[in-house]
Amino acid sequence: MAEEAENERRVLVAVDEGDESMYALSWCLNNLVFQNSKNTLILLYVNPPRGGYMPFETAAALDDPETHPANLYSPEITAAMERYSQEVADCVLAKAKKLCKDLQHVKVETRVEDGDPRDVICEMAEKLGAHVLVMGSHGYGLIKRTFLGSVSSHCAQNVKCPVLIVKKPKSIADAGDETYQSE
Amino acid sequence: MAEEAENERRVLVAVDEGDESMYALSWCLNNLVFQNSKNTLILLYVNPPRGGYMPFETAAALDDPETHPANLYSPEITAAMERYSQEVADCVLAKAKKLCKDLQHVKVETRVEDGDPRDVICEMAEKLGAHVLVMGSHGYGLIKRTFLGSVSSHCAQNVKCPVLIVKKPKSIADAGDETYQSE
Numbered sequence: 018m019a020e021e022a023e024n025e026r027r028v029l030v031a032v033d034e035g036d037e038s039m040y041a042l043s044w045c046l047n048n049l050v051f052q053n054s055k056n057t058l059i060l061l062y063v064n065p066p067r068g069g070y071m072p073f074e075t076a077a078a079l080d081d082p083e084t085h086p087a088n089l090y091s092p093e094i095t096a097a098m099e100r101y102s103q104e105v106a107d108c109v110l111a112k113a114k115k116l117c118k119d120l121q122h123v124k125v126e127t128r129v130e131d132g133d134p135r136d137v138i139c140e141m142a143e144k145l146g147a148h149v150l151v152m153g154s155h156g157y158g159l160i161k162r163t164f165l166g167s168v169s170s171h172c173a174q175n176v177k178c179p180v181l182i183v184k185k186p187k188s189i190a191d192a193g194d195e196t197y198q199s200e
Numbered sequence: 201m202a203e204e205a206e207n208e209r210r211v212l213v214a215v216d217e218g219d220e221s222m223y224a225l226s227w228c229l230n231n232l233v234f235q236n237s238k239n240t241l242i243l244l245y246v247n248p249p250r251g252g253y254m255p256f257e258t259a260a261a262l263d264d265p266e267t268h269p270a271n272l273y274s275p276e277i278t279a280a281m282e283r284y285s286q287e288v289a290d291c292v293l294a295k296a297k298k299l300c301k302d303l304q305h306v307k308v309e310t311r312v313e314d315g316d317p318r319d320v321i322c323e324m325a326e327k328l329g330a331h332v333l334v335m336g337s338h339g340y341g342l343i344k345r346t347f348l349g350s351v352s353s354h355c356a357q358n359v360k361c362p363v364l365i366v367k368k369p370k371s372i373a374d375a376g377d378e379t380y381q382s383e
Contacts, residue, residue, distance in 0.1 A: 173356055179227055179366040182356050
């Protein structure tokens, strides 16, 4: 078994704006990804549709040219929204990479994809040949989840590889971010 | 981070009659529990209520002396059912321990508890101070799940510690049990 533990693994970690996904990454680094393992860590940020989070019925309207956000907003607003989305993605991934900075023998890759996080995470787990998917339990905030449903529940049910769902303990949530940072 | 990885961890693995939970245990041994870690592995088998798997409404009737299985069946049948339950528990845990036989620096404990697996697994994760809960995705069979709902989904939502849900790949399911055994 020790030999198998040394085998190459692709660990996909879904990160978002929430502290919980950073805690999940930190937990993963401390418990699943070891310095002496031939691991590739893939940090995935999913950029939700520009129209924002919405129920499936509304989301379907995005396929209609008349209701597509690109046609609802002026080019300036659309460009600003795109810039903002890119900045959020960059910020999240920079924070995630900072947590990984002490890893010496682990290759760290980043991916930014667009779409419904539920579908995209499942698709990417398959496409990237992930050996395990790691994610926070309550990604994408309360209001967003009201429309989206639980991303982690959806992925746990639909992803074929093992799924590790990490909740941020309340004590740590109360204490702030610093408690789970690796530095 | 390497130091934290060496810290003592209590890994709770819920096992049942299904091959998937044994695959989950095997995955856990290969990817989460390392020989050089100060880990305690707790193998938990939950013995469902003697009345069998049933919806919550029916299960509630167990509290009623008139409908409690102990009063529905003769003492001989009740004793035979108890013996059978114990034999199943022993068999499952023996199979699980066999998978762990090569672990040299990991303490392996076993627990048998009675009750609804959904509730018992969540309670035991809390009570035993589990650092992570590992379980198969589809425990307790198709018909049983129809009544029970998904045990893993329930636990992923309600357990406070990280939950690792492992699905047995179809290729392995087709190939039979031997492919995931450690021997």
